Amino acid sequence: MGNFFEDDKLHEECGVFGIYSHNEDVALNTYWGLFALQHRGQESCGIAVADGQHMKIKKGMGLVTDVFKDGVGEMKGHVAIGHVRYSTTGFNMAFNTQPLKVYFDGGHLALSHNGSITNAGALRKELAAEGVIFQTTVDAEVVMSMLARSRKDTVEERFAEALNRIKGAFAILIMTSNKIIAARDPFGFRPLCIGKMETGGWCVASESCAFDLVGAELVRDVKPGEMVIIDSDDAEPRSMMWCNDMPQNTAHCIFEYVYFARNDSKIDNQDVYEARIQLGRELAKETADLNPDVIISAPDSGTPAAIGYSLESGIPFMEGLTKNRYVGRTFIQPTQKQRLNAVRLKLNPVRSVVAGKSVVIVDDSIVRGTTSGKVIKLLKDAGAREVHVCISSPPVTDSCYYGIDTSERKDLIATRCTIEEICQFIGADSLHYVSMEGMKRAISAINPNGLCCACFSAGYPDDADEVVKKEPTSLARN
Numbered sequence: 001m002g003n004f005f006e007d008d009k010l011h012e013e014c015g016v017f018g019i020y021s022h023n024e025d026v027a028l029n030t031y032w033g034l035f036a037l038q039h040r041g042q043e044s045c046g047i048a049v050a051d052g053q054h055m056k057i058k059k060g061m062g063l064v065t066d067v068f069k070d071g072v073g074e075m076k077g078h079v080a081i082g083h084v085r086y087s088t089t090g091f092n093m094a095f096n097t098q099p100l101k102v103y104f105d106g107g108h109l110a111l112s113h114n115g116s117i118t119n120a121g122a123l124r125k126e127l128a129a130e131g132v133i134f135q136t137t138v139d140a141e142v143v144m145s146m147l148a149r150s151r152k153d154t155v156e157e158r159f160a161e162a163l164n165r166i167k168g169a170f171a172i173l174i175m176t177s178n179k180i181i182a183a184r185d186p187f188g189f190r191p192l193c194i195g196k197m198e199t200g201g202w203c204v205a206s207e208s209c210a211f212d213l214v215g216a217e218l219v220r221d222v223k224p225g226e227m228v229i230i231d232s233d234d235a236e237p238r239s240m241m242w243c244n245d246m247p248q249n250t251a252h253c254i255f256e257y258v259y260f261a262r263n264d265s266k267i268d269n270q271d272v273y274e275a276r277i278q279l280g281r282e283l284a285k286e287t288a289d290l291n292p293d294v295i296i297s298a299p300d301s302g303t304p305a306a307i308g309y310s311l312e313s314g315i316p317f318m319e320g321l322t323k324n325r326y327v328g329r330t331f332i333q334p335t336q337k338q339r340l341n342a343v344r345l346k347l348n349p350v351r352s353v354v355a356g357k358s359v360v361i362v363d364d365s366i367v368r369g370t371t372s373g374k375v376i377k378l379l380k381d382a383g384a385r386e387v388h389v390c391i392s393s394p395p396v397t398d399s400c401y402y403g404i405d406t407s408e409r410k411d412l413i414a415t416r417c418t419i420e421e422i423c424q425f426i427g428a429d430s431l432h433y434v435s436m437e438g439m440k441r442a443i444s445a446i447n448p449n450g451l452c453c454a455c456f457s458a459g460y461p462d463d464a465d466e467v468v469k470k471e472p473t474s475l476a477r478n
């Protein structure tokens, strides 16, 4: 029953959080930080805490509130890192939960990673041939292994040496007994930012929404190719550029703004909610010929763009679908006789909003096309006269190699079908996607050449597809 009700969305694969403070309960703050980042991964989570000498770790399968239902009281220290993880079926084993923890000649070491290391398979094979034993199928274990085997003097130098051998997308936190080192890949695919605690100390997180919950203020993003060392309550984190071969442009994941990140986050100086409002405005400009009676959204992820569409067009936005927020992943299987529409468990139309009306429904993406048709049928059954579907991203045609769980290319509906065919398949009166130019315009804080748009056939910013084709084993997911 598990996948029967999965949303037709791309999935972010991880979120990371770290904190250094002598004035705070660092484990508890990491718990809250992960709680705020739960949308980035729901399969497993973990927290590692150190006090200068010892390191404790607790992790498990499930949501943050489940894994830490007995609290974090026994985890004392002044430095902590945490991780939330989403994984594809088959890789969600308990041994892959993070943070990873090892003991090496430099002492204790814990690691949390968000992203996907595209040459992890080749490195793993090379290390295994030298006798290295692996305990997980997680990409980032190769980083730990290379760091532990390095002959450089400091942890920072060892980490930099390992980072210079890996390719792909990574926002990585490592923690020793008394410091956190945060690093971001040279393209800046996945987000990572630094916050200052009101009470002294520093934190680092995948998204700034985590800072609000722990009483921290966003200071800045970790730069692509930068390493930040946090080992003092007061002094600014130390910074070094670790990458020996910086690319010409960044490649920040545009889908963070379209869908993954929380509305209340700011990533690489771009306010996420503002970007979504602008995406809706761009859509409205590009579909000015439509003259609907009402704008509705596919809740909740389509709502900001629907509001933007309404603001631009002057046509009212109303809640045409009500979402049941208490639907879990499993429920009693409906009998054949009941002929229950599974989508109706989660979404139900508001008849008074849609009956007799021409409706524009705004959503952020169509991936496999498995749910859009059911939603349109619900709206038509509720009396909608016309249903026009407006999507605030271009058609998703290619797989992501940078830490996002995309379906296989053949399962992406826009790879197999034209827009007209998709429109027919989902039963819409018309279907419109925002243009690539419109999408880039909406993310106005970022240079359009500094965005990754590879899942919209815009070309991989590095040679990821070539690297992955050469992989000796299938990619382990983080």
Ligand code: SF4
Pocket (backbone or CB within 6 Å): 189, 252, 253, 254, 255, 256, 399, 400, 401, 402, 403, 404, 452, 453, 454, 455, 456
């Ligand atoms: S391929 Fe798509 S989902 Fe992956 S990093 Fe690039 S924009 Fe984001």
